[in-house]
Amino acid sequence: MAILTYLEAIRQGIWEEMERDASVFLLGEDIAAYGGAFKVTAGLLERFGDERVIDTPISESAIVGAAVGAALMGMRPVAEMQFMDFISCGFDQIVNMAAKIHYRWGARVPLVIRGPAGAGVHGGPFHSQSNEMWFVHTPGLKVVVPATAYDAKGLIKASIRDDNPVIFFEHKYLYRRVKDEVPEEDYVVPLGKAAVRREGSDLAIITYGAMVRTALEAAGQLMTEGISVEVVDLRTLLPYDEQCILASVRKCSKVMLLHEDTRIGGMAGELAAMITEKAFEDLDGPVVRVTAPDTPVPFSPPLEDYFLPGVQKVVEAARKLAAY
Amino acid sequence: MPTNVVMPQMGESVAEGTIIKWLKKAGDRVERDEPLFEITTDKVDAEIPSPATGVLSKILASENETVAVNTVVAVIEREGPAEAQAKPSPARIESEVPAQTAPERTPRPGKKIRSSPLVRRIAREHNVDLNHIQGTGLGGRISKKDILTFLARKTAPESEVVVPAGIAAEAAGFSIVRGPAPEHIEFTGPTHIVPMTPIRRQIAEHMLASKKTSAHVTTVFEAEMTKIVTVRERMAEEFERSEGLKLTYTPFFVQAAIEAIKCFPIFNSSIEGTNIVYKRAINFGIAVALETGLIVPVIKHAEEKNFLGIARAIQDLADRARSKRLSVEDVQEGTFTLTNPGVFGSLFGTPIIHQPQVAILGVGAIEKRPVVRNDAIAIRPMAYLALTFDHRVIDGAVADQFMAYLKDRLENWQEPVL
Structure with a gap:
């Protein structure tokens, strides 16, 4: 099996789906000739031609609008946002059009909007946001957040094949830092299914995206202190895998929710509410959130380090929770 | 018009009930069907709802007092529109002097036990009195580990006696209700006398x-x-x-x-x-x-x-x-x-x-x-x-x-x- 980076795995997934299904095509800013700002789509123009790998003007509203129209006409567009921060320019097309068309008319909108999100690369407030919750709060969409190269390929393929609009958040910090054995053959990772990344018994950390690595590193450190930590990678935020989450909660009885996104209105709050509703009598301690503070992502590297929930913050919160 | 609140008959053969706790104090406004007080009888422990909307004007039976069925334990005054408007001020005055009202409500015997929803559930299922468990969590909190350790110690010798063929425990419709735990009596003399509970x-x-x-x-x-x-x-x-x-x-x-x-x-x-x-x-x-x-x-x-x-x-x-x-x-x-x-x-x-x-x-x-x-x-x-x-x-x-x-x-x- 080949060792691929997270970025290469996404490219391979898109490539395979384009080979497999002629209705799949790409559009976005600088994705064809230049191969994309992060080179996710490098080489695809040469293989699939300029009718299937399309450079667009700098207008996210136009990109998403065109993609919605194409999806309605039976195509399977994969639209790139150069940075997920810029998706707000196409917001209306996503939340008022794509998300509601099936509900209103029964029509399918097989559309993927993908792009890099997240911090850790000193990108400043316009190039570092974790803005997944704007879409998690929009019924009619699916929201996917891969954490490993294997999942990145399997999830992009599942997203392209899904008949619903999928917002696919790639973590830019993981693009070249995460490497996995990725099978060359065709496989998908089903949407809506979480994965237990590490088994444990004292407390469960439920997280996603780049924080899966943080959680695993913290879990390793906590193990040496005799605290056994389970790590759950959500993989899909909408719909999220309630069954898997509750199973870990019931097993460990203590739960920490971890994300890079800011705190108020974050995924952790949603899950905390669900857990206390459905598993209150399985809890042996408070449901704890570890998240970024409620500020824009700072540009200054020391400030950005402080902003991000790092291994030490997770370890300290876990110690307190374990002792509770 | 005042409404009398009486000790209800909680079962055919019940003659009396004990008030455990008043959930309202004199002067409080109560809604009809809002819980008013808690009682214990030989049959049930229950929260008794208010029979009327109004102001709880008099409490005639204090906490821990046992009274015969149908004894008047409190009086509720229906308030007129004018009274309703006048009410907020006394209420505010009371809340401004919590020092006086608080001691009335707090005299609870024993220390407050800190646990968790899970621990309380396990305790309920196994009929364990949390007073018997030493907590090792933060601030002496009883954790899941504490109660499971306690149960493991408790059930180990018991299981041999209780379940002869392995089917017995499963067989019980009420296996969840484990019944009385073994009593612990601390003798200070040749006998130890305890009054019967109601x-x-x-x-x-x-x-x-x-x-x-x-x-x-x-x-x-x-x-x-x-x-x-x-x-x-x-x-x-x-x-x-x-x-x-x-x-x-x-x-x-x-x-x-x-x-x-x-x-x-x-x-x-x-x-x-x-x-x-x-x-x-x-x-x-x-x-x-x-x-x-x-x-x-x-x-x-x-x-x-x-x-x-x-x-x-x-x-x-x-x-x-x-x-x-x-x-x-x-x-x-x-x-x-x-x-x-x-x-x-x-x-x-x-x-x-x-x-x-x-x-x-x-x-x-x-x-x-x-x-x-x-x-x-x-x-x-x-x-x-x-x-x-x-x-x-x-x-x-x-x-x-x-x-x-x-x-x-x-x-x-x-x-x-x-």
Whole structure:
């Protein structure tokens, strides 16, 4: 099996789906000739031609609008946002059009909007946001957040094949830092299914995206202190895998929710509410959130380090929770 | 116009109740049906709702006071529109002087126990008093680990005694209600004297009264449970999945007993003077052991229910008995009672009749025993069934016919459970 980076795995997934299904095509800013700002789509123009790998003007509203129209006409567009921060320019097309068309008319909108999100690369407030919750709060969409190269390929393929609009958040910090054995053959990772990344018994950390690595590193450190930590990678935020989450909660009885996104209105709050509703009598301690503070992502590297929930913050919160 | 609040009658034979706690204080506004005070009686602990909307003007019985049923314990004044507007100011004054009101509400004996929802659930399920557990969590909090360690220590020697054949615990419909934990008494002299609780006093009086009233005779049968054990094992998972209920043995016994009562209506009667009063409805009581004593919640009109309906009713009553949420009606008007000494491994008991009923059926543990089948020794799950009946109205022959019928129903179980 080949060792691929997270970025290469996404490219391979898109490539395979384009080979497999002629209705799949790409559009976005600088994705064809230049191969994309992060080179996710490098080489695809040469293989699939300029009718299937399309450079667009700098207008996210136009990109998403065109993609919605194409999806309605039976195509399977994969639209790139150069940075997920810029998706707000196409917001209306996503939340008022794509998300509601099936509900209103029964029509399918097989559309993927993908792009890099997240911090850790000193990108400043316009190039570092974790803005997944704007879409998690929009019924009619699916929201996917891969954490490993294997999942990145399997999830992009599942997203392209899904008949619903999928917002696919790639973590830019993981693009070249995460490497996995990725099978060359065709496989998908089903949407809506979480994965237990590490088994444990004292407390469960439920997280996603780049924080899966943080959680695993913290879990390793906590193990040496005799605290056994389970790590759950959500993989899909909408719909999220309630069954898997509750199973870990019931097993460990203590739960920490971890994300890079800011705190108020974050995924952790949603899950905390669900857990206390459905598993209150399985809890042996408070449901704890570890998240970024409620500020824009700072540009200054020391400030950005402080902003991000790092291994030490997770370890300290876990110690307190374990002792509770 | 003032409304009198009285101590309610929580069961036919209850004469008095003890106020545990007032949930409102004099001067408070109360809505109709809003919880007003908590009481304990020999039958139930309950929150009593306010009979009217208005202002609680007088409290006439203080906390921990025991008063006779129908005694006026408080008065509620209906407030007129003018009064309603005038009210906010005294309320505010009170809240400004919490130092005076707080001490009234706080004198709770003992320290506050810190635990968690999970720990409290485990404690409830295993009938553990958290006072006996030393917490090791932050600030002495009792954690999951603490209670599990406690239970492991407690159950290790016990399990050998309690569950002879492994089936007994499963067999119990009320295995969740584990009954009284072993008592710990700290002696300071040759004896240790404790006043009876109201519930214990009432149980004592009722038991003695029953023995004085009825001519108790007990007959014991043995029934083979192979068929029911098989049905339960085969259906337990599906039953739980589709109905969200644990499939226990209790509904099997209840259903079979109802069928038997239908054939022998004298078992659903009572004696009034020189008359025998037959009851149309079979209100089926099930004795549940609690930490503090015994309670007999009743499945009303059990004759109208199918197996699933009975199973659901049992679960509901057991849950509410455990959490002390039974209402008055839940413990009234029983016409026949089932008791389940088998939970702890007893072979059979000779139960005392729950007045004014005329019979009580005790179900022993289901145990694998050697029995003779076709002149060979076979191993079969067996249970003793002990019926105590009132010989004033039921003769031995009738009782034995009833039991033979019941045994036949159990051994040749037909009814679908789903």
